[in-house]
Amino acid sequence: MASILGVSSLYLQTQRSKKPTTLSPPLSFLFPSHRLTHNISGFGGGGGSSFVASAVSARNSVLSQEAFEGLSLFDKGSSLEDDSYEDNELEFEGSIDGGGDDDELAVSRLGLPQRLVETLEKKGITKLFPIQRAVLVPALEGRDIIGRAKTGTGKTLAFAIPIIKRVTEEDEENRSRLAGRLPRVLVLAPTRELAKQVETEIKESAPYLRTVCVYGGVSYTLQKNQLTRGVDIVVGTPGRLIDLVNSNILKLGEVQFLVLDEADQMLAVGFEEDVETILEKLPPQRQSMLFSATMPRWVQKLSRKYLKTPLTIDLVGDQDEKLAEGIKLYAISTTSTTKRSMLGDLVTVYAKGGKTIIFTRTKRDADEVSMALTSSIASEALHGDISQHQRERTLNGFRQGKFTVLVATDVASRGLDIPNVDLVIHYELPNDPETFVHRSGRTGRAGKEGKAILMYTNSQRRTVKTLEQDVGSKFEFISPPSVEDVLDSSADHVIATLSGVHDESIDFFTPTAQKLYDQQGTRALAAALAHMSGFSQPPSSRSLITHEQGWTTLQMTRDSDSSIRGYMSARTVTGFLSSVYATAAGVLGKIHVIADKKVQGAVFDLPEDIAKNLLSKEIPPGTSITKISKLPVLEDDGPASDFYGRFSNRERSSRGGSGGRGSSGARGGWGGSSRSSSGDEGDNFRRGGRSGGRGGGSSWSGGGSRTTGSDWLIGDRRRTPSSGSPSSGNRDRNFAGPCFHCGRSGHRASECPKKQDY
Numbered sequence: 001m002a003s004i005l006g007v008s009s010l011y012l013q014t015q016r017s018k019k020p021t022t023l024s025p026p027l028s029f030l031f032p033s034h035r036l037t038h039n040i041s042g043f044g045g046g047g048g049s050s051f052v053a054s055a056v057s058a059r060n061s062v063l064s065q066e067a068f069e070g071l072s073l074f075d076k077g078s079s080l081e082d083d084s085y086e087d088n089e090l091e092f093e094g095s096i097d098g099g100g101d102d103d104e105l106a107v108s109r110l111g112l113p114q115r116l117v118e119t120l121e122k123k124g125i126t127k128l129f130p131i132q133r134a135v136l137v138p139a140l141e142g143r144d145i146i147g148r149a150k151t152g153t154g155k156t157l158a159f160a161i162p163i164i165k166r167v168t169e170e171d172e173e174n175r176s177r178l179a180g181r182l183p184r185v186l187v188l189a190p191t192r193e194l195a196k197q198v199e200t201e202i203k204e205s206a207p208y209l210r211t212v213c214v215y216g217g218v219s220y221t222l223q224k225n226q227l228t229r230g231v232d233i234v235v236g237t238p239g240r241l242i243d244l245v246n247s248n249i250l251k252l253g254e255v256q257f258l259v260l261d262e263a264d265q266m267l268a269v270g271f272e273e274d275v276e277t278i279l280e281k282l283p284p285q286r287q288s289m290l291f292s293a294t295m296p297r298w299v300q301k302l303s304r305k306y307l308k309t310p311l312t313i314d315l316v317g318d319q320d321e322k323l324a325e326g327i328k329l330y331a332i333s334t335t336s337t338t339k340r341s342m343l344g345d346l347v348t349v350y351a352k353g354g355k356t357i358i359f360t361r362t363k364r365d366a367d368e369v370s371m372a373l374t375s376s377i378a379s380e381a382l383h384g385d386i387s388q389h390q391r392e393r394t395l396n397g398f399r400q401g402k403f404t405v406l407v408a409t410d411v412a413s414r415g416l417d418i419p420n421v422d423l424v425i426h427y428e429l430p431n432d433p434e435t436f437v438h439r440s441g442r443t444g445r446a447g448k449e450g451k452a453i454l455m456y457t458n459s460q461r462r463t464v465k466t467l468e469q470d471v472g473s474k475f476e477f478i479s480p481p482s483v484e485d486v487l488d489s490s491a492d493h494v495i496a497t498l499s500g501v502h503d504e505s506i507d508f509f510t511p512t513a514q515k516l517y518d519q520q521g522t523r524a525l526a527a528a529l530a531h532m533s534g535f536s537q538p539p540s541s542r543s544l545i546t547h548e549q550g551w552t553t554l555q556m557t558r559d560s561d562s563s564i565r566g567y568m569s570a571r572t573v574t575g576f577l578s579s580v581y582a583t584a585a586g587v588l589g590k591i592h593v594i595a596d597k598k599v600q601g602a603v604f605d606l607p608e609d610i611a612k613n614l615l616s617k618e619i620p621p622g623t624s625i626t627k628i629s630k631l632p633v634l635e636d637d638g639p640a641s642d643f644y645g646r647f648s649n650r651e652r653s654s655r656g657g658s659g660g661r662g663s664s665g666a667r668g669g670w671g672g673s674s675r676s677s678s679g680d681e682g683d684n685f686r687r688g689g690r691s692g693g694r695g696g697g698s699s700w701s702g703g704g705s706r707t708t709g710s711d712w713l714i715g716d717r718r719r720t721p722s723s724g725s726p727s728s729g730n731r732d733r734n735f736a737g738p739c740f741h742c743g744r745s746g747h748r749a750s751e752c753p754k755k756q757d758y
């Protein structure tokens with residue numbers, strides 16, 4: 001496609017600047033002729049700006065078409081003469097890896113200013129991501145844009161690249177970069193962290209422009225000085241921006257480009273009024289771009305009021321799958337008592353030494369979880385009660401790898417771009433599906449792979465199913481990591497860290513290592529690995545069902561050729577144990593029946609020492625008892641499938657129904673308001689999934705019986721082996737269920753008439 005470089009250039013003129021903007025030849029192939037026609041008429045009708053396309057050769061238009069087809073871009077055939085923005089929609093598909101003639105889309109071949117190309121390449125950005133490709137041409141035309149793309153797909157540079165190009169070229173023509181100059185670009189972001197990050201991305205891409213970031217919680221004077229010295233681009237949060245505007249320090253009279261990043265989040269954090277106040281103060285002749293994950297009514301209102309015939313570029317569209325490619329989802333059942341103790345193991349096994357973000361719903365939880373982890377894994381908390389200074393220190397430390405686990409409230413769920421986060425853990429169910437998508441999107445960014453684990457309790461099982469439907473992805477239901485998994489992963493991690501040990505240090509320790517090896521052989525190395533992994537003492541066994549320490553999960557299975565048949569239940573297990581080892585029957589923990597009917601078995605928890613004793617006993621033929629390291633699929637292991645609702649606070653619509661765009665009602669909307677209850681991240685989010693309810697139907701408490709007639713889920717076991725309670729005596733049991741051996745009801749296995757058979 002090198003011949004594309006020879007096609008005639010496209011000459012555009014925007015009414016607002018009265019200044020021609022030339023798209024250099026390589027860019028013109030991004031410009032299909034059919035879209036060009038729309039755009040011309042659209043600008044005429046919209047009244048915001050207009051342009052004249054002087055020359056597009058026939059050859060160019062064919063090649064342009066091909067280029068777009070190569071990118072799987074398609075025009076919905078909109079007419080921009082209609083004022084309603086939903087008619088000005090382009091939907092695109094495309095993976096971050098792109099496809100098609102990507103060489104032609106290399107940043108070096110798009111006619112961008114050379115110094116911008118160089119800095120982008122230095123950042124490792126050599127070709128545009130789909131949202132960047134889609135935004136580039138209309139943005140350079142001067143069009144107002146509403147953009148939407150999945151997490152981590154490069155939305156920041158999607159608006160930054162065309163703006164930097166325009167500002168840079170203007171500077172090159174005027175050469176007048178006066179001290180005290182007023183900003184030409186204003187970017188609004190909903191949180192301080194996000195504003196800082198956008199500033200960094202722009203500064204790294206265009207260090208030759210003056211970019212200033214303003215937000216609350218830090219020195220006003222410093223920001224004032226930076227602004228008065230002269231500035232090209234201002235990035236900020238609405239509150240501090242208003243203060244600076246009101247005190248006449250920040251003058252917005254020369255702003256040509258406005259960007260509203262994460263517009264729906266502005267609403268969620270209560271910035272509606274501030275945003276509108278700022279927009280009212282901007283020159284009407286400007287270009288505006290708005291990026292938003294959802295289109296609540298307020299964002300729609302903003303678009304109608306402040307954007308001119310905006311072009312909607314939606315890379316998510318009606319796709320069911322809302323998460324970025326490359327994010328693998330897991331779900332794990334926990335109890336309120338065990339979830340904290342399980343975290344360390346999940347991090348060890350699933351992040352394997354990489355970075356993890358754990359999301360909690362409250363600030364207090366973030367503090368407590370971080371404190372609890374710190375004894376084993378370096379971690380820090382991030383939430384709105386922490387001073388701005390400390391928040392920045394924490395984020396920098398995390399970025400630099402000074403600690404590997406960040407425990408955060410949803411203050412960190414939106415927009416934060418921390419490279420190489422391997423794992424996200426939802427310690428609590430998020431408030432709504434959007435939050436789930438954004439939290440999960442802190443991993444698997446820029447085309448990389450990542451994992452997200454959702455922790456849920458039994459009463460939230462149906463909510464998990466609802467969430468699957470909402471985000472269009474399936475969870476893999478996992479068991480808590482076994483001791484063996486944890487040891488394996490710890491060893492892998494330690495081995496990986498060994499490669500970072502400096503040669504000089506190795507030289508220093510070599511004589512001692514040699515002596516040790518001569519004395520003890522590989523045992524010396526194994527001891528060192530165990531110690532480095534934090535396992536100087538052997539790890540205590542953990543229940544695979546509840547993850548409580550000191551418990552072991554065993555599996556009881558009827559042999560396939562066994563003559564014993566019949567319904568398998570919790571009573572079958574207790575009955576059988578009573579017959580072979582009554583002590584075990586008295587201290588049973590959770591029991592679950594295996595879902596696979598061909599297996600005829602159940603899993604159950606016993607205190608570690610009792611489990612050991614049981615395993616050493618002779619088990620009657622026809623039945624086997626084994627220690628397992630991975631849970632089989634259990635009865636009712638996945639959430640019920642016939643429930644929909646109550647999880648999300650959004651309006652719901654029938655998927656694929658008329659309108660087909662997610663939520664109902666909203667004109668051109670992607671969903672109803674995802675607004676949370678207040679601007680404070682964390683503590684004020686709506687609590688909990690569904691409370692109460694029966695939860696999983698096939699979970700029983702130990703001790704052999706249902707303690708109350710109606711309560712099949714006897715809740716969290718609060719006893720621990722160390723408290724001695726599991727071992728403390730048999731409770732009265734009423735074996736109304738079927739006998740494990742013969743399958744008939746009315747007697748326990750120990751009283752089975754067939755017992756003499758073995």
Ligand SMILES: Nc1ncnc2c1ncn2[C@@H]1O[C@H](COP(=O)(O)OP(=O)(O)OP(=O)(O)O)[C@@H](O)[C@H]1O
Binds near residue numbers: 446
């Ligand atoms: N063309 C590109 N090539 C390689 N890396 C890129 C490219 N564009 C952006 N990136 C990198 O991808 C990462 C994610 O980008 P960005 O933060 O803009 O994503 P986003 O779409 O805004 O995500 P979110 O929705 O979570 O805010 C950043 O580290 C950015 O530097």
